[in-house]
């Protein structure tokens with residue numbers, strides 16, 4: 157499943173002020189219609205949309221395109237950083253530790269992510285979790301709009317929104333240094349591929365629930381989304397679905413926090 161490709165060295169060193177605990181932006185807070193404001197999290201108003209290969213350019217596991225509906229939820233505006241991980245776990249497993257505190261944590265397995273969430277929730281009293289595939293795709297596509305990549309449908313603009321193989325220099329980069337999508341979410345496309353809540357179901361779209369689908373009830377693999385610093389544009393498409401063993405660790409695999417609206421209080 158892996159695409160090992162290279163590109164010329166590139167450098168990005170812009171420090172990121174919003175890493176860690178950052179307030180949702182004012183516009184998003186206004187759009188949240190009075191929902192609780194949660195630091196660093198974007199409120200995503202729920203709705204229904206057509207999930208899957210809407211441009212008819214994807215892989216068989218992205219079909220059939222079908223309607224799903226998701227409830228309101230929150231999604232972190234950026235990937236979990238090395239600083240956020242280290243604060244909770246007291247170690248930094250990242251392959252690109254030299255990239256710095258503001259870079260996404262990687263080389264963490266799905267199982268490692270569950271331990272991080274368990275400790276984070278014990279510390280905060282919240283119920284952070286991974287997003288579902290349906291939530292993640294809905295948010296990446298600006299609440300279900302027809303979007304190929306987070307922020308643009310035009311491949312010539314992809315470098316403005318994403319760290320991917322063409323501009324990454326084969327490394328991660330500080331989070332939130334590219335443009336966000338319309339919801340204010342950064343690096344939904346690229347930087348690190350993001351673990352999902354869902355068990356992997358290659359043909360799950362054939363049998364998916366309409367409301368708040370959460371993947372198959374059984375199975376060993378776990379899904380991930382968004383592609384990474386080493387993805388070509390095609391594999392960084394929002395609709396592309398990845399599958400890996402929950403114990404798999406790689407330098408292009410990280411996570412992003414989600415929180416149910418009802419759990420935000």
Ligand SMILES: [Ca+2]
Pocket residue numbers: 235343344345346347348349350382383
């Ligand atoms: Ca990402």
Ligand SMILES: [Ca+2]
Pocket residue numbers: 215217396397398
């Ligand atoms: Ca795929």
